Amino acid sequence: MSGIRAQQKEKTRRLLIDAALNQLSAERSFSSLSLREVAKEAGLAPTSFYRHFSDMDELGLTLVDEAGLTLRQLMRQARQRIAKGGSVIQISVETFMELIESNGNVFRLLLRERSGTSAAFRAAVIREIRYFTMELCDYLQHAKNLDTEVAYMQANAAVTIVFSAGSDALDMDDKSERAQLSKQTIQQLRFIARGAAELSDRRKISKKTNK
Amino acid sequence: MSGIRAQQKEKTRRLLIDAALNQLSAERSFSSLSLREVAKEAGLAPTSFYRHFSDMDELGLTLVDEAGLTLRQLMRQARQRIAKGGSVIQISVETFMELIESNGNVFRLLLRERSGTSAAFRAAVIREIRYFTMELCDYLQHAKNLDTEVAYMQANAAVTIVFSAGSDALDMDDKSERAQLSKQTIQQLRFIARGAAELSDRRKISKKTNK
DNA sequence: AATTTAAGTGTACACGTGTACGCTATTGTT
DNA sequence: AACAATAGCGTACACGTGTACACTTAAATT
Numbered sequence: 001m002s003g004i005r006a007q008q009k010e011k012t013r014r015l016l017i018d019a020a021l022n023q024l025s026a027e028r029s030f031s032s033l034s035l036r037e038v039a040k041e042a043g044l045a046p047t048s049f050y051r052h053f054s055d056m057d058e059l060g061l062t063l064v065d066e067a068g069l070t071l072r073q074l075m076r077q078a079r080q081r082i083a084k085g086g087s088v089i090q091i092s093v094e095t096f097m098e099l100i101e102s103n104g105n106v107f108r109l110l111l112r113e114r115s116g117t118s119a120a121f122r123a124a125v126i127r128e129i130r131y132f133t134m135e136l137c138d139y140l141q142h143a144k145n146l147d148t149e150v151a152y153m154q155a156n157a158a159v160t161i162v163f164s165a166g167s168d169a170l171d172m173d174d175k176s177e178r179a180q181l182s183k184q185t186i187q188q189l190r191f192i193a194r195g196a197a198e199l200s201d202r203r204k205i206s207k208k209t210n211k
Numbered sequence: 212m213s214g215i216r217a218q219q220k221e222k223t224r225r226l227l228i229d230a231a232l233n234q235l236s237a238e239r240s241f242s243s244l245s246l247r248e249v250a251k252e253a254g255l256a257p258t259s260f261y262r263h264f265s266d267m268d269e270l271g272l273t274l275v276d277e278a279g280l281t282l283r284q285l286m287r288q289a290r291q292r293i294a295k296g297g298s299v300i301q302i303s304v305e306t307f308m309e310l311i312e313s314n315g316n317v318f319r320l321l322l323r324e325r326s327g328t329s330a331a332f333r334a335a336v337i338r339e340i341r342y343f344t345m346e347l348c349d350y351l352q353h354a355k356n357l358d359t360e361v362a363y364m365q366a367n368a369a370v371t372i373v374f375s376a377g378s379d380a381l382d383m384d385d386k387s388e389r390a391q392l393s394k395q396t397i398q399q400l401r402f403i404a405r406g407a408a409e410l411s412d413r414r415k416i417s418k419k420t421n422k
Numbered sequence: 423a424a425t426t427t428a429a430g431t432g433t434a435c436a437c438g439t440g441t442a443c444g445c446t447a448t449t450g451t452t
Numbered sequence: 453a454a455c456a457a458t459a460g461c462g463t464a465c466a467c468g469t470g471t472a473c474a475c476t477t478a479a480a481t482t
Contacts, residue, residue, distance in 0.1 A: 004479070004480095005427095005428080005429080005478085005479050005480070008429075008479095009428090009429070012429080012430085025326075026326055026330075026333070027326070027327070027328075027329075027330070028326070028327065029240075029242065029326045029327025031240065031242075031243060031327060032242060032243070032327045034468075034469065034470085035469080035470065035471090036468075036469065036470080037468095044430075044431090045430065045431050045432070046469095046470080046471085047430080047431075047432085047470095047471075047472090047473095048429070048430045048431075050471080051428080051429055051430070052429095056470095108326065111325075112325045112326040112327075113326070113327075114322075114323045114325070114378060115236075115237055115238070115239070115240045115319065115323040115324070116238070116239065116240025116242060116243045116323075116327065117238075118238075119237075119238070122237070153395055153398050153399055153402070154402065156395070156399070157372055157399040157402060157403075160371060160372055160375045161368055161371055161372070164371045164375065167325060184364055184367070187364055187410070188364055188367070188368040188403070190406060190410075191364070191365065191368065191402065191403045191405070191406025191407050191410070192368075192399070192402045192403055192406060193406070194402070194405060194406035194409060195401060195402025195403060195404070195405035195406045196402050198405060199398070199401075199402070215449070215450095216448080216449050216450070216457095216458080216459080219449095219459075220458090220459070223459080223460085245438075245439065245440085246439080246440065246441090247438075247439065247440080248438095255460075255461090256460065256461045256462070257439095257440080257441085257461095258440095258441075258442090258443095258460080258461070258462080259459070259460045259461070261441080262458080262459055262460070263459095267440095423482100424481100424482080425480100425481080425482070426479105426480080426481070426482085427478105427479080427480070427481085428477100428478095428479085428480095429476105429477090429478090429479095430475105430476085430477090430478105431474105431475075431476075431477100432473105432474095432475080432476105433472105433473090433474090433475100434471100434472085434473085435470105435471090435472085435473105436469100436470100436471100437468105437469080437470090438467105438468090438469075439466100439467080439468075439469085440465105440466100440467090441464100441465090441466100442463105442464085442465085443462105443463090443464085443465105444461105444462095444463090445460105445461080445462085445463100446459105446460090446461080446462105447458100447459090447460090447461105448457100448458090448459085448460105449456105449457085449458080449459095450455100450456080450457075450458095451454105451455080451456070451457085452453100452454085452455075452456085
């Protein structure tokens with residue numbers, strides 16, 4: 001099996017995925033996309049859609065997977081940059097904002113669409129974000145030597161702040177406005193980091209004195 | 212003019228508003244609601260809808276106004292409780308969570324629906340949230356004597372965290388789970404408050420030494 | 423070379439949608 | 453008492469939707 005057939009199939013599958021992503025915008029949520037619209041944008045007959053996905057829901061799940069991949073790519077890239085030195089928070093936020101600029105529509109799926117979708121879809125989105133949060137939590141625990149619970153709360157707050165800022169950035173066309181938003185987000189993350197570090201310290205001290 | 216007619220009209224207008232609110236859920240966003248569905252739920256013929264709103268968009272804007280009112284009610288209630296003493300953050304979060312429990316669907320409009328709606332709708336939501344943020348910013352500036360810019364960043368971060376937690380709470384049926392979420396949210400707000408207070412102090416010192 | 427498999431097409435159907443239009447019945451105005 | 457205004461209804465229409473079904477055509481298998 002040379003696979004010239006499977007190869008073609010994969011190609012038009014991507015056509016469908018990209019067609020869906022391209023139609024996303026501030027006005028247009030995934031849940032408001034119709035099977036026919038997506039097929040048309042991909043240059044296919046409506047019924048051909050079924051050769052690749054049984055449902056718009058299934059396409060949606062695939063898109064969320066795609067978004068998850070992008071999120072991991074983000075983590076890898078940020079880690080590489082951090083290894084070269086500099087402010088961890090600043091580098092992370094800037095890397096995130098860059099990725100939003102180039103992969104805007106992929107992120108809309110994770111940042112918007114909190115309702116009006118299937119339960120499976122929402123669960124998938126939540127799973128991706130949780131995974132991301134846990135990665136950050138691990139990092140905080142080890143690199144910053146934080147109390148487990150405190151690390152989780154910091155990670156959770158940080159992800160909420162960054163994703164919310166990312167969501168806002170999606171609708172900004174002015175570049176200086178985005179830069180301002182980045183700056184503010186960085187400062188907010190520092191607030192959180194500072195507060196978390198203090199609580200973690202206090203907890204450690206109280207544990208020692210209890211011994 | 213006794214207004215028995217206008218009175219009736221207002222009554223069925225409320226029927227439409229409530230019908231729309233009642234149909235909101237995790238699965239069902241406002242943007243996915245159809246004019247006919249809302250009219251049916253209200254016990255009206257589809258075309259009667261037009262006697263009250265020219266559009267689903269117009270209904271949407273009305274709902275956002277409604278949500279804005281609820282938000283102000285929240286602020287008033289929180290202020291009253293705070294005046295009686297206690298942790299400001301804790302009281303605020305608990306008041307917020309209470310209101311979400313009783314007015315869940317009103318909040319879905321503000322907390323979800325970040326896309327897939329008309330530009331006017333999104334603008335209205337953003338306006339309400341901004342107003343809320345500004346109120347908090349004012350409070351922080353005066354009561355806590357914070358630097359203007361720092362106060363804004365804290366207010367913005369706090370609102371993001373609380374609204375995100377509120378959005379999560381909307382889909383929880385377990386009461387203890389909600390309590391845990393409240394606790395976590397309170398701690399996160401304290402992180403932010405602590406970090407902001409420190410930065411504000413540092414800025415004041417540097418201003419003094421510059422004189 | 424003959425046969426099977428499957429990606430993509432076109433037609434067809436039932437259904438839900440927004441809304442234009444004319445009607446009825448009741449309230450408000452003159 | 454006569455008239456105007458209007459909330460609500462029913463019908464009707466064009467349109468977009470998901471999808472079932474029978475088809476072509478090219479690759480894969482035998």
